Amino acid sequence: MSLSKLVLRSMKKNMKHYYLYFFALIFSVTLYFSFVTLQYNAEVWEAVQISGTATAGFKAATYILYFIVLFFVLYANHLFMKRRSKEVGLYQLIGMTKGLIVRLLAIENILLFVGAVIVGMLAGFFSSRVFAMILLRVLEKEALVTMAFSTQALQQSILVFAVLLIIVLIQMAWMIHRVSLLSLFSAAKQADERVRRFSPLQMVIGFLGLILIGYGYYASTKLFDIEATSNLLVSMLIILATTIGGTFLVFRFSIAFIMNIIRLKKKGHLSVQDVLALTPIMHRMKSNAKSLTLITVLTGVSLGITTLSYIAYYSSEASAYSQVPGDFVLLENNSQAFVEALEQHNIAYGAVDYRLQGVSATVGQLMSEEQKDNPLYTMEGVIYTIPLSDYQQKVPTASLSGNDAILTNYGGYMAEMFPLEKDRDIDVSAGEFKETLHIVDIQEHSLISGIITAGGGGPIFVVTDKMFEHLATQSELYPWHEQTTITLQAESDRAAAEQLYQQTGADILTIVDNEGDTHEYKQSSYEMQRKGNIESLGLTIFITAFLGLAFLMTTGSILYFKQMSEAEEERDSYTILRKIGFAEKDIMKGIYMKQAFNFGVPLVIGLLHSYFAVKSGWFLFGTELTTPLWLAMCCYIALYAIFAVLSVGYYKRVVRESL
Structure with a gap:
């Protein structure tokens, strides 16, 4: 031939x-x-x-x-x-x-x-x-x-x-x-090592695996603490090593040992479900430990990267609003031409004016005692204040008296990495004027353009009108600004307003600093800022989602292929069970339990890995965690469920053909 x-x-x-x-x-x-x-x-x-x-x-x-x-x-x-x-x-x-x-x-x-x-x-x-x-x-x-x-x-x-x-x-x-x-x-x-004996050492090693995973999760929650940031790379490597090593030990020793204990407690009275579920899993753990660890790690990594990218994309609107807290932000003397243009074109709008006066303060005074080593703890800088009457345009229920103050405009990664505490005092000064403010509340409300607060997220003090008048007398020493926030009343007018915003030059801001130097800035509108965020993040989320899908399809397919191989190997066992009288539904109950383990355990551990990885530093990517995380997890769970259903279907066909 x-x-x-x-x-x-x-x-x-x-x-x-x-x-x-x-x-x-x-x-x-x-x-x-x-x-x-x-x-x-x-x-x-x-x-x-x-x-x-x-x-x-x-x-x-x-x-x-x-x-x-x-x-x-x-x-x-x-x-x-x-x-x-x-x-x-x-x-x-x-x-x-x-x-x-x-x-x-x-x-x-x-x-x-x-x-x-x-x-x-x-x-x-x-x-x-x-x-x-x-x-x-x-x-x-x-x-x-x-x-x-x-x-x-x-x-x-x-x-x-x-x-x-x-x-x-x-x-x-x-x-x-x-x-x-x-x-x-x-x-x-x-490839399947038949584990016939279980020693106390296996129990200790398996328990060590759980401890390593727990330590990795705990260390991830402290990854961006002030005292840990100096050794960030080392901390990340330790977390990675303990989590992956712990996962392997759990799959290699813990699960087999736990299932053996369950089997021993039955004292030999094993049902067909136990024979088809507990025993095969227990006796295949050496080869399965490696593949399941790899699948779990790949699942956690791909889901984590996809979630972080989606957080950044999902938060594009909130990030834009922190930079431009209104449809249009006008500073100093560039507002009149744009406002007149809006009125000439009959574009309805609402305007809110804010007066801002800079003061010198050390924001570290509002940090906890545990953050004393933080350089910000003693760093003095310029922080802007606004009068209560202006703030009440945003929050009508706000009230202050005496030296009370509200700290607002403080959110994002700054608030997560450097949390401030209320009911504390902070010293402020403006020239000869010195005062101690008592912070009664801390809010995230975005009020001021990111250009003024050096990129957004910088704190703003809300003080009483009387206190602000005292500060205003020192305007020649510290920055003074006026901001007008324009909000359109009809979405249909946005395109025309955007065009007028650029034609009138309202998007070009000229600021003179304390030394008399002139600086020119480009002030985007909210829509321009939002689209810019989407354009910069859209390709990232597309690529990561595509690669995440590839990783997921790979790990899911590997699990599916492995189960198909095991089904063929166990075909003779199903033939024997069918011949001695077991019905198909009895055999399938054990197979359901087995597939729940083979697909469920790697998925659950992978989801936990990705959750703690994302939780450790999500605030560096955006402002919203819950919704993007749940959406990404639900997609992964749904796709894994599809592979599990396909695997069960293949087992059912093998069982039917075994007799």
Whole structure:
């Protein structure tokens, strides 16, 4: 028989195994080719108009995506070769050399790769337009995207998958040459260490794993504390090492030990559900510990990165408002022309005026005693004050008396990293005027332009009108500003108002400092600031979401493929159970428990990892945690649930076919 006929017969015989491997290849090609095609779509980049730095980030993402694809395909190929180990052993028994077997399997892999690349590129070509529309939607851009075929994307994809094919062939040849004939007939079970004895040492090591994870979680909550920031990199490495190491120890020792205790408590009275759930999990923990740890870490990392990016994108409006607390902010003498233009065009608006007087103060006096080592604790700077009557335009119920004051305009990462305490005194001065203010409340209300508060988030003191009048007498020594906040009454007037804002020069601010130097600033409107945030963050959230999806599909598929392999290995056990009288529903109850563990435990631990990772520094990315975190987690849970349902469905088919 010729080699070509042998290849065709082998592929026909292994069709039920090939579809799994073929799907992995098609999925990988589709994902990569659609991403690269989008990268070379000139219409998209012309509509997006993103900087070169962002484009470089997009290209860097293709390398990360290729690493994901490489890992996915190599694992699928390893699993495929493991399932065909007996067949390879039979080839050797009938006299075929290892070199001939390698040639046979190499031809099969080449045919599979060529077919998968063709199908995957077709699917990727059509799906790239969908991803392009999603990107434009995220960036709030209006553009017509056509389905343009990119020869650059084609050449790059062919090159990288040709390299991947070579790596796969090397992996396959190495697997065949390194094993003996006898081991091929038991290769499907070699990775599973049968744990027959459980010692107290295992319990101690498993408990140590829980302690390591707990310490990693605790250290993450203290990551950005004042005393920890000096060794931030070391702290992050320690958290990473303890969390990953603890996860492996938990999977390797804790779970098997706990399940063995559950089994012993039953005193030999095991139900069929126990046999199909507790026992297989307990006896597969060595090989499963490595894969489950990897899957858990990948899940936590991808979910954490996706969540942080979404937090930044979701908070774009709040971040814009902290910079521009109104539709338009006018400072000093640049407001009159814009206001007159609004009235001439019959654009209805509301205006709120704020008077600001700078004072010298040490905000560290409002910090706790634990933050004494913080440089801000003794640093003196200029902080603006506004009169109570102006503040009541924003908060009508506010009231003050005597030396009482409200600290507002203080939020974001500053409030998280450097929390201030109310019911404390702070000394302020303006020239010869010195006074002690009693802070009765701390609020986050954004009132003043970020240009004045040095980028937004800087505190503002609200004082009584009488106190403010005293401070105003020192205006020649400390900064004095007037701000007018314009709020449009009709959203339909926004486009016209934006145009007038620039035509009248109201977006150009000229400020003279204490030394008489003139500084010119560009003051964006709220809508301009919001769109700028979206444009700068939109590509980031798209790339991270795409890579997060790739990570998730990879980990979910690995779990699914692994369960398919285990189902085939356990087929004979199901046949025996069916023959001695157990119904399909009885067997499936144990399988449900097993799948709940195999998919649920890595997901739950991965969610916990990502939660504490995100919780440690989310405030550096935005102003809202709960909604983005829950949305990202729900998406991951839903996709894992889909893989779990597919796995249960495959088990159900195996159980039905076992009799």
